[in-house]
Amino acid sequence: MKRTMKSVGSKTRIRGSLMSMVIAAAAVVAGFTSTSAIAQTAGGTLSGIVQPEPPILVSALNSQAPTQYIAGKIYQGLLTYSADLKPQPELAKSWKISPDGLTYTFELQSGVKWHDGKPFTSADVVFSIDKLLREVHVRTRAVINKYMASIRAVNDTTVEIKLKEPFPPFISMFETGTMPMMPKHLYEGTDYRNNPANQKPIGTGPFMFKEWKKGAYIKLAKNPNYWKKGKPYLDELVFYVIPDSASRAVAFEKGDVQVLRGGDVDNVDVKRLRALPNVEYTTKGWEMFAPMASMLLNERKPPFNNVKVRQAVMHALNRKLIVDNIFFGMGKPAVSPFASSTLFFDKNIPQFEFSLKKAREEIKASGVDVGQYPIKILSTSYGANWDRLDEYVKQMLEPLGFKVSIESADAGTWAARVGNWDFDMTITYTYQYGDPALGVERLYVARNIVKGTPFANVQGYNNPQADELWTKAGVTMDSAERQKLYSEVQRILVNDVANANLFEIEFPTLYRKNVKNLVTSAIGLNESFDNVSIEKN
CATH class of the missing domain: 3.10.105.10 (Dipeptide-binding Protein; Domain 3)
Incomplete structure (x- = not known):
């Protein structure tokens, strides 16, 4: 991971990336979707732990790690990022940056719907960035207020953002934790922080909010109308709330949970759990965050x-x-x-x-x-x-x-x-x-x-x-x-x-070997999990 990050940090990266992303190349899309070409097993429940229990599941309103972990399966951004921090398509299928670095144009995916069946359009993007996130998301708000001159919907599937001055890092802002897309039809004209939709979040992601039993678990169910055809593979995600670290370690040992994030168990237990049969271990997936x-x-x-x-x-x-x-x-x-x-x-x-x-x-x-x-x-x-x-x-x-x-x-x-x-x-x-x-x-x-x-x-x-x-x-x-x-x-x-x-x-991720494609990007376990599957034994 460190070697990868150092290569990203070369002194030519900013200027080079700005010009190379004048258009989002088809090769990027091909590279991003290559894992889906492998036959994967559909069905099953993936169980993990959310530690500590988050106060809310809306990443636009709360940036704490537990919120981002779960919200990344419900909400999506326009882009995601590869391990070398290069932008990849998500709700935007392509994008271009003007040579002067002032105009960003995004072409949106077609056929995307919110979990309540309403269509996702450029109007949602404009509302999310210019209204809701500008008011409630402190990291995003600071950049928008300082650098963004305007944002407009060119048509239903095209969004244009103009900056006041060049800001090279802007293209790195579109992941789901920094710029999650929010449904305009549910939030426009409301008190964003106290909107009833915060209790039953509605996104475009592969998993839909199902149930939250406080102090016990949070359940997400497969989105049957997800815009990526044939995905997600999993039927359900369950995130258990287990206050005691030793009990979380036991739950993994017994197979009650299949995934542990960094911090889910005490570091003293990691070496022992890593040595268990059929357990995988990685420190990848933190390239974007560098905690x-x-x-x-x-x-x-x-x-x-x-x-x-x-x-x-x-x-x-x-x-x-x-x-x-x-x-x-x-x-x-x-x-x-x-x-x-x-x-x-x-x-x-x-x-x-x-x-x-x-x-x-x-x-x-x-x-x-x-x-x-x-x-x-x-x-x-x-x-x-x-x-x-x-x-x-x-x-x-x-x-x-x-x-x-x-x-x-x-x-x-x-x-x-x-x-x-x-x-x-x-x-x-x-x-x-x-x-x-x-x-x-x-x-x-x-x-x-x-x-x-x-x-x-x-x-x-x-x-x-x-x-x-x-x-x-x-x-x-x-x-x-x-x-x-x-x-x-x-x-x-x-x-x-x-x-x-x-x-x-350094945060380790431990997971069972039959869990496939768990960590595939620079945002790691905050990803949507739409390509994660469980191989049948």
Whole structure:
């Protein structure tokens, strides 16, 4: 995977991809559908785990990993992406980009219907992008508001988007988690966040919402009118809600579930489960996301409004120990806010070495009596590894004079509190989405200090110099110049501890050998699963 990502990150990629995608070639379509030429078995139920239980199944409204996992089977984007991050057809069968990089034209698939039988047309695309996502999807909204000049339906099957200025990463935005297509006839003129359709989602995907028994399971049923003829192969998907990690491991061992995502079981169990008979293992399918674990420090109030205190926190944490001992080697210490496998990563950024002595020196230099400001670590609900990480942070900060406690929260509560800046410190992970302008910038620019989402600039970081560099880098067509700008951004963010970047996550997927075509793209298990089948024994 790393070799693939590095080849994608070559300095010619941006300019080359812009010109090469002037039209979506038929060869791309052929490459994308090649797996379907192999005879596959129809029927069966695929069982997995959703951990933690998501607050909602609509990825337009919630970008947490569990939501994206399930929503990717219900909703679809105009495009998906191969492992080398090249766009592939989905609801758009072809596309072209004008030579000046300002006009994107999409030709839609024919015969696509929503799960309620209504036709999917260009009007849905325009509504989704220009209305619903512009209002509720924080990552997409930020790009649309900044770069999109207009969007229009040329006819029922053609959509034209015009940008204010060239923005090379734009073509990477059309996967289902970033730009899901939503039904205009159900959402237009409504309160998007409280629409009744949120409880029984309607998409164009291969699987339809069937049942959600809170605390037990979520079931999706085969879409009998799916627009890809002969698909999906599976009759049903079941995602079990199993709060205890050990019980999730047992469920896989017994065959009650056939698929485990990264994080479904504790990393300590992965080696044992991987060695079971008829089990496959892969770390592919994360190329688009390159997940980064970071500690968010609320910079609006003491003690973390002082950069010296934040720097002390970085010196106090042994990130190699975190990876090796808490996450059992599944990852690598972070060097930068940019994952090392992604575009424009700079390996030469100065680092905070692990040193309690230097941590104490930084606190002394800050002039802050950190003990006067008790802090709470708002815990995520991702599992025991993350709980141990919270405990480790507490253990390392208390000898420096911090008064630290840990408070638990389920996924919905965590998202609401972090999105509304109601936290002192919390540890989470975010996706990078193929380009720093899409997945990293959103976490640091001042214009993205907006309430209502946990995946914006929730820590309140504000640096006009960094904002200016982000803006220049996002629209620069020359890859070498983008590298210079992004290298400077990385140096500033690391020095400021804009977020306390901890480690790059390696997520394994384990599954039974009779499950075919499970991981086939850069978005991995967030894919639609329309080509997944279960081989009969």
